[in-house]
Amino acid sequence: MAGPYNGEPGGALLRDRFTFGPLEEGEALVEPILGSWEANIDHALARSPIDVCSSRGEETVVLGNLGVVRVLKVNAGSRDVQVREGDLCLLMPFGKLDRFDYAELAYAYDCPGTIGLLAKRSKLDARLLLPIPEGTAYSLPQWAAYGRYFTAWDNWHKAYGCWRTQVADDDPANHLVFGWGGGVAFAELLLAKRAGFRVAMTAGSDERVAFLRENGIIPVDRRRFPALSLPTREERADRERHQRRRISMEDFLGVVQELSDGHGVAVFVDNIGEPLYDVTLRALAREGVVTTCGWKAGMRLSHLRGAESISRHIHVNTHVWRLPDSPGIRDFQEAEGWIPPEGSEVIYDFDRVPELADDYAHARIGSYFPLYRVNPL
Known part of the structure; x- marks a missing residue:
């Protein structure tokens, strides 16, 4: 998202190249596979209730804080990192935590310096990655709506x-x-x-x-x-x-x-x-x-x-959830089948993201779980 807002739902979106520095200790390079289109993206594009670019002090923001990613590389350093190269993971949307581990600022929304999933590659704090259970009974689109x-x-x-x-x-x-x-x-x-x-x-x-x-x-x-x-x-x-x-x-x-x-x-x-x-x-x-x-x-x-x-x-x-509760919620979903019914999602290809933004803003999407595909599985 960049530039002045022209009032259209997709009007703040700009397809462009961006760069980020090398992986720092505890960071992972990831390849987004599927992203979930959430109300916070709609709010960001509408610049309401806040203008996230102004709030973050950044001219350009890469949105998208919920979805499935593939881990490409990890710089663990001395930190306790639980993910490995090749893992398929869910991104936990926590930017800044309060003292009780609830989200105070949201990742790829109002937290400065965070890079979202509306990009072919992204880097992030590896502690925010929650692996999808091995041998899961559910598809990636079902998991992608976890937020x-x-x-x-x-x-x-x-x-x-x-x-x-x-x-x-x-x-x-x-x-x-x-x-x-x-x-x-x-x-x-x-x-x-x-x-x-x-x-x-x-x-x-x-x-x-x-x-x-x-x-x-x-x-x-x-x-x-x-x-x-x-x-x-x-x-x-x-x-x-x-x-x-x-x-x-x-x-x-x-x-x-x-x-x-x-x-x-x-x-x-x-x-x-x-x-x-x-x-x-x-x-x-x-x-x-x-x-x-x-x-x-x-x-x-x-x-x-x-x-x-x-x-x-x-x-x-309430807002978001408590970060340490994430594995337990994931495990409940896997064990109990409390997950979007198979085939209930709708998926837009990456080139159609502006169309997705417009359809969501005008309530033209029949599914409760709109997704966008960034990279092939």
């Missing part, structure tokens, strides 16, 4: 733990977990289903409705509530628009009441943000949890603190 699953693992366990502090022993089968559509929400709902909850999620296309149903999640067709999002700035004076929203909201809340036996949502996975936040809170049960690990459309939120306190709502906010 949504690792993020979901951390967010779900924090949200579920908070819910259990107030609802200590009731059967989860009596409670509904709901999510606005997205790959992370999909992965979380599968964990909630494993824990015994009823699970439901919105979807905006026939393809996604069928996909959710095939995976044991109750699909709620988003198209039934066409005016559910907050009016735009231009629409705020339009009384008819507000009336249409009230109707959409009442219809949606009616569905939630039916699915939850009239109690509301126990845990609501809301990675959308401002346009739907008031709907999320209205749908939430007493002692309910609203949990988020992203901000697809609006970070600035507001609510009535008194109402949230009286309803004993808990708000959970």
